[in-house]
Amino acid sequence: MSSSHRGINDNEPSCxxxxxxxxxxxxxxYQRFDPAAYLQYNYTxxxxxxxxxxxxxxxxxxxxHRAFTEGDVSxxxxxxxxxxxxxxxxxxxxxxxNKVLLTDFLEVNRQELRRWLQDEGGCNMDWTPYLQHxxxxxxxxPSAWMEKAAKLRQAIADILPVDVHSPxxxxxxxxxxxxxxxxxxxxxxxxxxxxxxxxxxxxxxIGRLLRPSGHLLLIGALGESYYFGGPGVKIPxxxxxxxxxxxxxxxxxxxxxxxxxxxxxxDMRVGVDDVTGVxxxxxxxxxx
Ligand code: U87
Numbered sequence: 441m442s443s444s445h446r447g448i449n450d451n452e453p454s455c456x457x458x459x460x461x462x463x464x465x466x467x468x469x470y471q472r473f474d475p476a477a478y479l480q481y482n483y484t485x486x487x488x489x490x491x492x493x494x495x496x497x498x499x500x501x502x503x504x505h506r507a508f509t510e511g512d513v514s515x516x517x518x519x520x521x522x523x524x525x526x527x528x529x530x531x532x533x534x535x536x537x538n539k540v541l542l543t544d545f546l547e548v549n550r551q552e553l554r555r556w557l558q559d560e561g562g563c564n565m566d567w568t569p570y571l572q573h574x575x576x577x578x579x580x581x582p583s584a585w586m587e588k589a590a591k592l593r594q595a596i597a598d599i600l601p602v603d604v605h606s607p608x609x610x611x612x613x614x615x616x617x618x619x620x621x622x623x624x625x626x627x628x629x630x631x632x633x634x635x636x637x638x639x640x641x642x643x644x645x646i647g648r649l650l651r652p653s654g655h656l657l658l659i660g661a662l663g664e665s666y667y668f669g670g671p672g673v674k675i676p677x678x679x680x681x682x683x684x685x686x687x688x689x690x691x692x693x694x695x696x697x698x699x700x701x702x703x704x705x706x707d708m709r710v711g712v713d714d715v716t717g718v719x720x721x722x723x724x725x726x727x728x
Contacts, residue, residue: 462634463605466676470545470632474670475525475552476564481668481712483526483565490573496718498573499702500626500659501528503720505577508532512697513655515621519543521602521609521646522628525552527567529626529659531574531588534595537622543602543610545632550599557596604629604642610649619651626659630678631667636688639678643692650725656694658721660685662701667713677713685719693727 482488488497507513509532518537520530523544530540544550555562571585602609623646633639650656661667662685664677682701689696702718709715 462638466632466634467545469673469675470669472670472673473546473548473675474673475548477668477670477673479525479565481710483528486707486710488570490569494705494708496702496704496708497528497570500718500720501531501570501574501577503659503700504529504624504657505532505574507657507720507722508536509578513622513657515651515654517541517616517620518622518624519610519615519620519649521604521623521625522632523549523553523599524628525549525564526626527553527556527592528570529624530592530595531570532577533622533624534588534592535578538595539597540592540595541597541614541620542599544599545601545603550601553599557593557599559593604632604645605638607645607648609645615649620649620654621651622655622657623650624657627661629658630660630664630680631675633678634676636678636680636684639680640688640691643688643694647692647694647725648728650728652728653724653726655722655724658685658689658719658723660719660721661713661715662717662719664713664715667715677715680719682719685721689721689723693725694723695726697722697724 486495489495490498514536516537517539518533519541521543523542534540542553552564568585571588572582575582575584575588600610600614625646629639629642633642661677662680665679666674666676669675682699686696700720704716
């Protein structure tokens with residue numbers, strides 16, 4: 441498979457992976473994660489082409505817009521689990537939740553988010569086209585993007601460390617005692633877990649951050665076994681199918697409200713991973 445991105449050849453061995461302590465091995469893989477390269481691979485055309493309805497990012501933004509505007513998701517505190525160096529996943533949420541917490545395992549990603557929040561330049565990504573696109577989804581004129589950027593900067597209360605493999609993924613005082621009202625998590629759990637049982641356990645860990653009957657909006661990869669987190673940084677992924685996602689959600693105390701699936705057109709397969717599909721799952725926690 442030709443790879444359109446320099447420094448990427450998919451017969452690159454995955455970063456050293458010993459099944460006996462998979463979680464530690466995954467953490468070791470992420471030490472070489474390169475936010476700038478990662479943003480280039482996944483958040484530029486063709487995967488982020490706002491003129492194309494069949495492009496991945498517009499599909500994700502449409503799912504999130506619908507989930508946050510259909511009326512059953514509300515509250516004060518929203519947490520994004522495993523934000524990475526990206527903001528697309530909270531562009532609709534910031535119009536509904538006054539307190540948004542971004543989280544990631546890596547300081548390099550938290551630093552990238554802080555640079556945007558402090559608006560002092562030096563960002564590896566210009567989120568303007570994303571802000572304009574979500575304004576259009578909301579029936580607003582694209583030029584309202586500056587108002588949305590200001591709303592998002594006002595809503596982001598903090599950028600925190602997180603580890604989904606810990607029974608307490610966030611620092612004890614990060615959330616109000618009652619828990620968060622809503623969680624968003626995009627492409628995190630399957631990309632940081634050594635195997636399916638660890639994926640399901642991680643789902644249970646983040647579920648406990650929610651208040652009773654709080655919502656989880658989960659976006660993830662289907663059929664993916666690896667992705668490049670930078671030139672030569674081949675990171676293993678737990679290959680999932682829809683049935684496994686539904687089973688893991690049920691096992692972790694969630695009640696599914698809606699599952700939507702996107703299958704990657706050939707030209708979205710750009711050699712940065714072997715993902716075949718993307719799922720969007722909306723659920724609420726019923727057992728916590
Ligand atoms: C995103 N949310 O881009 N605990 O949506 C918690 C951890 C841990 C840990 C590492 C993977 C990207 C997937 C962001 C970032 C998601 N990151 C952090 C990628 C793979 C399919 C695909 C991708 C992206 C780690 C976009 C598209 C597609 C990363 C984040 C995972 N291929 N979090 N123990 N360990 N992390 O630092 O920021 O998880 Cl369109 Cl198709």
